[in-house]
Amino acid sequence: MGIKLYGTAASTNVLRVMACLAEKELDYEVVNVNMSNKEHKSPEFLSRNPFGQVPAFEDGDLKLFESRAITQYLAHAYPDNGTNLIIHDPKKMAIVGVWIEVESQKFDQFGSKLAWELAYKPMFGLTTDDAAVEETEKKLEQVLDVYESRLSESKYLGGDCFTLADLHHLPVLKFLFGTKAKRLFDARPHVSAWAAEIQSRPAWVKAITA
Numbered sequence: 001m002g003i004k005l006y007g008t009a010a011s012t013n014v015l016r017v018m019a020c021l022a023e024k025e026l027d028y029e030v031v032n033v034n035m036s037n038k039e040h041k042s043p044e045f046l047s048r049n050p051f052g053q054v055p056a057f058e059d060g061d062l063k064l065f066e067s068r069a070i071t072q073y074l075a076h077a078y079p080d081n082g083t084n085l086i087i088h089d090p091k092k093m094a095i096v097g098v099w100i101e102v103e104s105q106k107f108d109q110f111g112s113k114l115a116w117e118l119a120y121k122p123m124f125g126l127t128t129d130d131a132a133v134e135e136t137e138k139k140l141e142q143v144l145d146v147y148e149s150r151l152s153e154s155k156y157l158g159g160d161c162f163t164l165a166d167l168h169h170l171p172v173l174k175f176l177f178g179t180k181a182k183r184l185f186d187a188r189p190h191v192s193a194w195a196a197e198i199q200s201r202p203a204w205v206k207a208i209t210a
Contacts (some may be wrong), residue, residue, distance in 0.1 A: 003028035007047070007054030008035060011065040012112065012171035014055045015207065019170050020071040022203035025082035068104060071164055083203065085164045096158035099150075099165035103157075107147075110140040111172040118179035139186055147149055149189035156198075166198050173199060174208065 005028055006013035007142040021028050033039045033054055035138070040051045048056035049065035057064045059077070064070050087093045113136045117128050150157060158165040173195055176182060186194050198204070 001061075004031055004058040005029070006031045006048060006056040006058075007033050009208075011054050012115065012175065013053070013172070015068050015171035016067040016168055017055050017057065017074075017208040018177050019167050019204055020074050020085065022207040023083040023085060023167065023201075024074055024078050025203075026074070026078060031161055043074070047112060068100070068164075068168060072168065075164055083162065085167060086179060087159070087161070087163065090100065096163045098167050098185070099157040100142075100168065101144075103165065105170045106143050107140075107169060109128075110136050110143060114140060115172055115181075118181055119175040124159040137181065137184060144184055144188055147187040147191050147194075151194050156194070162201070164195075168169075169195075169203055170198060 001025060004023070005014065005017055007017075009015060009018065009030075018030075021047070028046075033045060033056075039045055040049075040054055045056065046052055047052070048058070048063055051065070053065070055065065055067055055070065057070045059073075064073060071085070079086075087096055114133065117133050117136070120126075121128050142200060147157070156162050156166050159161070173185075177185070177199070186192050
């Protein structure tokens with residue numbers, strides 16, 4: 001039956017899973033979901049994700065949704081494929097786990113909002129809310145200051161090797177780096193070097209150009 005990913009590459013959450021699949025060098029089928037036609041709200045799709053959001057995921061008889069749950073499944077289920085995205089030492093993995101949570105609870109909260117205002121709204125012909133951008137940039141800067149401190153001590157967020165903690169940032173970085181928000185990263189040398197390095201990874205380049 002193989003791996004199937006339901007969604008669209010315009011979604012940061014779908015791109016997060018595609019990045020993981022590329023790093024793990026796994027073959028998969030993308031089943032496009034036409035969100036403009038509300039396919040993600042159809043009974044068929046809701047049977048895969050009851051919240052009506054992309055992505056949905058299948059690996060044989062296993063059905064999952066929520067992008068970060070999917071990437072963690074892939075990292076654990078296919079340890080010998082491609083890049084090892086987790087650490088088997090429990091204490092070191094606990095640190096990775098902290099930064100997985102930071103991305104989900106802190107970075108994404110503001111990064112995704114900025115991506116919506118600065119990248120998605122122009123694509124959809126909508127007007128950017130400048131006041132919301134200014135407020136959200138200030139909040140993201142506070143998060144990035146913490147990142148700058150962390151990345152002055154280690155090459156990657158979770159330690160010395162690339163893990164899910166870093167990978168999960170890639171989709172939002174992709175959209176923000178095409179906007180004026182890139183300057184927030186450029187102003188912090190360790191964050192800037194980290195963001196440039198992870199975005200240049202061959203698997204990510206493959207994922208966004210496939």
